Amino acid sequence: MARCYSGFVPNRHPPLPDIWLITDARNDEALERTLARLPRGSGLVYRHYHLAPAARRARFVALARAARRFGHRVFLSGPAREARGWGADGAYGAPARLARGPACPRLVTVHSLRELGRAHRARADAILLSPVFPTRSHPGGATLGRVHFHLLAARSAVPVIALGGMTVHRARTLPSRKWAAIQGLAR
Template sequence: MTDSARLKNPLPAARALAPGSAVILRHYDDKNRAGLARQLIALCRPRHILVLVAGDARLALSTGADGLHLPEAMMARRRQLLRPSMLLSVAAHSPKSLAKAAKAGADFALLSPVLPTKSHPGDSTIGILRFAAWALRAPLAVYAMGGINDQNVRRLGGSGAVGWAAIEGLSKNLDVAR
């Protein structure tokens, strides 16, 4: 997930991702967000990296993004706004929100925060065991997010996570322009 405060230019980080990865473009305050989305798509698509736009279905559609990512508060029945081939991901923070995400037609959810994060210091976390209990019972695919990095990702083994998402967990270890 991009974050303009931590990584102004997400292109070098996207370039370092492996095929099969995805980028969720946040950069909400970027005046040229549409241009940045198009740049990411041009960079990522030939490398088999998906690009989802956060919070803006019109932008996702107009740029040809692979999908839309929605905060939990925005998830109510947005599937019908998208082309059938587009992915819909949502942020989730509880079993109830995972069920709502599935009912809204989401393809997958980012369940967070699993572990303590720099972006939400002091907030309560789900923890690995509770994450596993929720993810294993979830009615859709669940990615772990929040405090996950290359040092602790192995703790997710057997948790039901289909993968993991990060804001800083990836970029801090890359030699990229911040």
């Protein structure tokens, strides 16, 4: 499995998974069960910002081991240098955090056309376009909706992963095969 390493060539890696599980405090208890239920070769974006540094690293090691048993790819929320140091398959975050550092697969969060341009300049290998639908994490917050999602996705030079209020049912209503969820995959 390709991991962050010094000889990595941007945008020349195995295709990215279609389904991504994103971690945080809300879904922590169900992560191992959810990883076991995901289709083989899915993706895990490890965030866990709520943990102290040593505990965050230890939880990453445990979840990465569990994810790789099912052939899942593991991306770390953080700079590419940190992702490489932790043995992740790639890095995830905002364009400013990922614009520098060693060559490494990068997933970049995008909410607007301006951020899409920043993601392209940050050498994103794919974008997480968000929020498509209303989310529990931002109740009452603005969403892209299907039409705006499609308009922004059409402008992307890299694969688009739908994020925000995603569930299996909602994913089926979008023509994009790639999607991610925090709570929409955990049970």
